Amino acid sequence: MKHTGSIILIFIYAVMVIILLWRVWHLWKRISSARKTPALSHKVSPIYTSGARVFFSRPIAGVLHTVLVVAMIIMSTYSIIQACGVRNHIWDITAGICAVAAIIAAIIFIMRRCWIRPARFSTLTPAMAADAYIILFLEIISGATLIASQYDIYGFHTAHYMTLVLFAIYITYSKHLHIITAWIYRYINRGRGAYDTERVDGVCMMMDMMEGKTTVTDVSCGTMGSNHGSELSRLDTLGVYSCSQCGRCEELCPPHIVGESFSPMETNIRIKKAIEKNTPFYPCAMDDDFISRCISCGACVAACPIGINPMKVLWEIKRYAYLEKGHMPSSYHTASQSTQNSRYPLPTYLDRK
DSSP states (O other): OHHHHHHHHHHHHHHHHHHHHHHHHHHHHHHHTSBOOOOOSSOOOOOOOOTHHHHTTSHHHHHHHHHHHHHHHHHHHHHHHHHTTOOOHHHHHHHHHHHHHHHHHHHHHHHIIIIIOOHHHHTSOHHHHHHHHHHHHHHHHHHHHHHHHHTTOTTHHHHHHHHHHHHHHHHHHSGGGHHHHHHHHHHHTTTOOTTOOSSHHHHHHHHHHHTTSOOOOOOSSOSSSOOSGGGSBHHHHHHHHHOOOOSHHHHHOHHHHTTOSOOHHHHHHHHHHHHHHTOOIIIIIOOHHHHTTOOOOOHHHHHOSSOOOHHHHHHHHHHIIIIISOOOOHHHHHHHHHHHHHSOSSOOHHHHO
C-alpha cells in the first residue's frame, strides 16, 4: 500500500513537471515568435522610469513585495540544492529565516487587504483579487512546508517540492509572471525611452513609396503597424507579459483620470489576452474608440517601476488601423484637413467653404 502511494505521488509530480515545462515552452514560443526587436535609428528625448523610487513610493507594499520575492528565490534555490543532495547548515538557517519572513509578509498582506482595504485593491476585478490571494496562500504553504521538512516531519519534503512546482505553474498563468520577466525586460529595455522611434523611418519610407515620392522599393519594416502577437517586437511582447498590474499608470493617465474607459494597464491586459488566444488586436481586442483615447503623453512609462511602454504598442495598432486599413476616426480627418487648410486643428471658415 505504501509502495502504491509512492508511485502515485511520483506520477503526480511528473505530470506537474511536464505541465510546467509545457507552459515555459508555450511562453517562450509566444515571445520568440514575435519579430526581432529593431535597433533604434536615432534617439529622441526619452522618458525614463524612476524604477526603484517609484516602487518604494509606497514603502509598506514595496518592502513586503521585496521580502516575498527574495524569500521565494532563496527558498527555491535551497530546495534545488537540497534535492541534489547538498546539505549546509548556513543554508538551512537562511532558508528557514526566509520561510518565516515570507509567511509573516504574506499574512500582513492578507490582513491589510481584508481590513484596511487599500484604494487600489478595491478597484480589482474578482478574478484579479482572487489571483492576489492565491499567490499569497501559495507563499505561506511553501514557507510552512519548508520549515516542516527541515524538522524531518514525514511527507513534508514531498509536499514542499510539489508546492514549489505548483507555484511555478501558477505564475505562468498569473500576472505574477513579472517576478521572472520584469528583470529580463528591465535589462533588455535599458537605454530606451518612451519616444524612441524604432520603426518610424521605415513607415515613412513606405508611405513615400505608395505616394510615388521615392523609387526605393527595398523597405525593411514590411508593414506599417501590428495587429497580431507575431507582428509585435519581442521586447514589446515581453513587456506585455511583464506588467504587474499595479495600477500606477492608471493613477497618472489623463484620459483615465477624467473618467474615460481607457487605461494603459487595460491595454496590456487586452493585448496579452489577444496574444494567448492568437486573435487580432484590432478590432477584436480594442476598437477605434479605445485606441484613439491615448494622448501619447508618456505618463504611463514614467510611472511604471518596470518601464513598460503600452503607449508604443498602441502606436503599432493605430498605424495598422489608420494607415493600413484606413479606419481613422472622422474627427481625425477633420483635424487633418483643418490643419492643412488653416494650420489650426479645429474647423474654420476655410474648411466650411
